[in-house]
Amino acid sequence: MAEERVQTEQDINELLKVKRAKLAELQENGKDPFQIMKYHVTNHSSDIKNQFEEFEGKVVSIAGRIMSKRVMGKASFCNIRDIGGDIQAYVKRDEVGEEPYAEFKKYDIGDIIGIEGEVFKTHTGEVSVKATKIVLLTKSLQILPEKFHGLKDTDTRYRQRYVDLIVNPEVRDTFIKRSHIIREIRNYLDSKEFIEVETPVLVPNAGGAAAKPFNTHHNALDEDLHLRISLELYLKRLIVGGLERVYEIGRVFRNEGLSVRHNPEFTLLELYQAYTDYYGMMDLVEELFRTVAQKVLGTTTITYDDVEIDLSKPFERLTMVEAVKKYAGVDFEQVPDEAAAKALAKEHHIEYEDRHKRGDIINLFFEEYVEEHLIQPTFIMDHPVEISPLASRKPSNPDYTERFELFITKREMANAFSELNDPLDQRGRFEAQEALRAAGDEEANQMDEDFLTALEYGMPPTGGIGIGIDRFVMLLTNSQAIRDVLLFPTMKSLN
Numbered sequence: 001m002a003e004e005r006v007q008t009e010q011d012i013n014e015l016l017k018v019k020r021a022k023l024a025e026l027q028e029n030g031k032d033p034f035q036i037m038k039y040h041v042t043n044h045s046s047d048i049k050n051q052f053e054e055f056e057g058k059v060v061s062i063a064g065r066i067m068s069k070r071v072m073g074k075a076s077f078c079n080i081r082d083i084g085g086d087i088q089a090y091v092k093r094d095e096v097g098e099e100p101y102a103e104f105k106k107y108d109i110g111d112i113i114g115i116e117g118e119v120f121k122t123h124t125g126e127v128s129v130k131a132t133k134i135v136l137l138t139k140s141l142q143i144l145p146e147k148f149h150g151l152k153d154t155d156t157r158y159r160q161r162y163v164d165l166i167v168n169p170e171v172r173d174t175f176i177k178r179s180h181i182i183r184e185i186r187n188y189l190d191s192k193e194f195i196e197v198e199t200p201v202l203v204p205n206a207g208g209a210a211a212k213p214f215n216t217h218h219n220a221l222d223e224d225l226h227l228r229i230s231l232e233l234y235l236k237r238l239i240v241g242g243l244e245r246v247y248e249i250g251r252v253f254r255n256e257g258l259s260v261r262h263n264p265e266f267t268l269l270e271l272y273q274a275y276t277d278y279y280g281m282m283d284l285v286e287e288l289f290r291t292v293a294q295k296v297l298g299t300t301t302i303t304y305d306d307v308e309i310d311l312s313k314p315f316e317r318l319t320m321v322e323a324v325k326k327y328a329g330v331d332f333e334q335v336p337d338e339a340a341a342k343a344l345a346k347e348h349h350i351e352y353e354d355r356h357k358r359g360d361i362i363n364l365f366f367e368e369y370v371e372e373h374l375i376q377p378t379f380i381m382d383h384p385v386e387i388s389p390l391a392s393r394k395p396s397n398p399d400y401t402e403r404f405e406l407f408i409t410k411r412e413m414a415n416a417f418s419e420l421n422d423p424l425d426q427r428g429r430f431e432a433q434e435a436l437r438a439a440g441d442e443e444a445n446q447m448d449e450d451f452l453t454a455l456e457y458g459m460p461p462t463g464g465i466g467i468g469i470d471r472f473v474m475l476l477t478n479s480q481a482i483r484d485v486l487l488f489p490t491m492k493s494l495n
Contacts, residue, residue, distance in 0.1 A: 015143055019108060023139045031103075033136045039063050039114040046084030048119055049127045055119040062087065062129060063114040063137060065166065067144075071105050077128075078107075080115065085169065088128040089115050096134050103136070110140030110166075158489050171484075177296060178473045178485055182249060184295040185269060185469075188288055194245040194271060199234035201227060201251070207451070208232030208390065210443040211254040214264075227253035231270040232390065232464065233451045236419065239272050239462050240454045247271035249469065260481040261411065264490050267469035276463040277418040278391075278402045282379055285406060285414050285465055286315050289377070293476060304409050304478050307375060315377040315406070320366055323380055328369035332362050355439050359384025359399070374407035389429040389445055391417035408475060416465035423455035 026032060042061040064082035075092040093101040095117075107113065116133040145167050157164040157171075165172050186196065204223065206213035208230025218225050231248050238246050252268045273280065290311045293300050300312040318326070325331045330348070335341050341361035345352050350364050362384050374380070383403040385393060391401035402418035420426050429445075430452070436444035473485040483489040 012143060016141070019139070019141050019143075022106060022108070023141065026136070026139065031136075033139045036135070036137055039135070039137055041114075044084035045080065045082050045087035048087060048129070049085070052119070052121070052127050057118060057120070059116065059118055059132075060129060061114065061116045062089075064112065065140075066107060066109055066111050066113060069107070069109060074101075076101075076104065078113075080113070081166070081169075083172075088122070088126055089117070089131055089134075090120075090122070090128050091115075091131045091134060095130065095132050100134055104134055107136060108140060110142065110144045111136060112138035112140070154483075155491075158483050159491055159494075161487055174473075174477045174479060174485060175487060177477050180296045181292055181473055181476060182469065184292045185249070185288065187295075188291050189247050189271060192245070192284075194247045194273075195243055197235070197238060197243070197246050197248055198250070199228075199231060199238075199248055203228050203234075205233075205446050205448045205451075206230075207445045207448050209252075209254075210387075210445070212256065212442045214253050214255050229254050230466070231268060232466070233448060235270055235272050236459060236462070236464070237451065237454045239274055239419075240457055240459045244274040244460075245272070258490065260483075261471070263470070263482050263486055266482070266486075269467040269469055270464065272419070272462055272464040274460045274462050277461065278381075278404055278416055278463055281416040281463040281465045282315075282317070282404060284463075285416065285467065286377075288467075289413075289472075292472075296476060302476060302478075304475055305480065307409070309376060309408060309475070311377060313377075315379055317379045317381060317404075319382040319400075320362060320380050320384070321382070321400075323370045324362060324365045326370075327373050328365050330365060332358075332365075355436060355441070357384075357386045359386030363387050371407065372410055374410055377406065377408045379404045379406055385429075388417070389433055390420055390426075392420045392422075393425070411471055411475075412468075413471055413475070414465055414467045416463065419459070419462040419464045421455060421459040421462060423452050426455055427452055 040061055041063050043055070045062065045064070048055045048060060062080060062082065064080040066078050067081045067086060068079040070077045074094070075090070078089050078091065079086050080089055091101065091104055096104070114135045114137050115129055115131045117129045117131040120128060120130055122128055145163065202216070202218070202225045204225060206226035206229045209232070211229040213226040213229050216225050216227070217223070229252055231250060231252065235246055235248060247269065249267065249269045251265050253265045256262060256264060258264070290300050293302060293311050300310070302309050302311065321332045330344060332341070335344060335358065338358045341358040342352060345361050345364065348365070350368055352361060352364055381404040382394060382400045383391070385399055385401050388401040388403045391403040394400045394402055404416050405412050406414040420429070430447045433445040434447055437446065470482050470485050473479070474482065477485060479485050
């Protein structure tokens with residue numbers, strides 16, 4: 001096996017040398033492809049193939065990477081891949097000329113070429129371009145993965161995403177679809193008169209979520225700063241300032257582990273709307289998911305991991321206490337205090353910490369018994385106040401908040417509140433969070449005096465929501481891991 005591996009490495013090194021020798025020969029002959037600064041492309045492969053009747057007999061100019069090649073004496077075929085997909089080119093010596101044809105025969109898989117020619121169909125019915133002119137635009141000095149096995153190793157795919165995009169068309173399709181999803185989110189919110197804004201990434205206080213931040217230091221100010229973990233607190237300041245509907249789509253950073261659902265940096269949408277509540281946010285997010293799916297996929301019925309998800313039906317609504325009762329058989333309406341809640345946790349073998357209150361125990365039951373059942377779109381409402389430091393209390397029951405999370409395919413897709421606008425209550429919540437930090441909880445929120453000052457000026461009744469863009473893209477592209485929808489996911493260094 002060792003000899004076979006060495007032989008393979010030797011073969012690869014020889015192929016790399018041949019590629020560089022070909023480049024050197026081109027340069028010596030005054031035909032350096034890296035000196036070609038531009039090439040006029042008239043059409044992409046998808047346009048030509050999808051609208052063949054319009055293009056048949058017309059001259060087009062295409063450019064792309066050679067993915068396969070068959071040389072047959074005086075005529076050859078090659079397969080060109082561009083942003084639209086693949087298309088066949090027919091290259092005949094008598095059409096392009098003897099010298100250009102001789103040069104074409106030396107081109108390698110992976111080289112980028114430009115072809116001008118007439119659109120036609122071969123006798124087998126394949127849409128093709130009959131070349132009249134051909135030019136080498138870029139000489140590839142590396143070797144693409146073997147055609148039939150492709151690039152399968154996931155670690156290599158994520159580290160060398162550029163190769164993954166070249167050889168795996170379905171990967172390229174996922175990221176094109178991601179772009180379309182974000183575009184349609186913007187279109188939807190813009191149509192609802194939301195204003196897109198940008199807020200700081202480097203912040204003195206990383207609040208708005210339960211997460212551990214990344215820390216850095218600004219030399220000129222001689223101050224410690226953090227990468228934001230949320231967009232919330234700055235967007236709420238803008239609501240105070242009179243911008244009644246705002247949203248931001250941006251990167252946030254959380255110093256946490258890696259998993260199929262988590263990456264330390266990810267894309268978050270947060271939006272805030274004055275004069276509405278969490279019921280208004282439920283209506284908005286339900287319509288948003290339905291609209292984006294229809295615009296991007298052409299349907300509101302999607303398949304994820306072989307399960308059909310129907311976004312057209314009204315999303316189910318359950319309070320967290322109702323959901324725990326339904327799936328765990330425990331009714332927390334009959335659990336009066338923290339001691340009784342902890343006794344139930346012990347009885348059900350649920351681990352908890354001394355600092356946990358009754359509301360924390362409810363959430364632990366929810367995570368243990370409920371989440372795995374939430375496959376179809378479901379709003380989980382009315383979270384305990386202990387786990388919702390920025391949400392308004394329910395007037396009818398101040399132990400709970402006007403908050404919901406949207407779950408689809410067992411995953412949290414959105415988190416929303418009737419936003420807390422009482423500065424005195426908010427100060428008390430921050431103080432409770434500070435106590436948790438002092439007890440060792442690195443994910444607890446910190447006191448934010450400027451945010452409290454903003455609330456003291458007066459924030460109108462407001463609904464707010466956060467949506468993980470990456471998980472939304474996973475849902476609409478049937479991707480099982482978050483790394484499959486991140487162009488360059490966080491990876492451990494090979495050094």
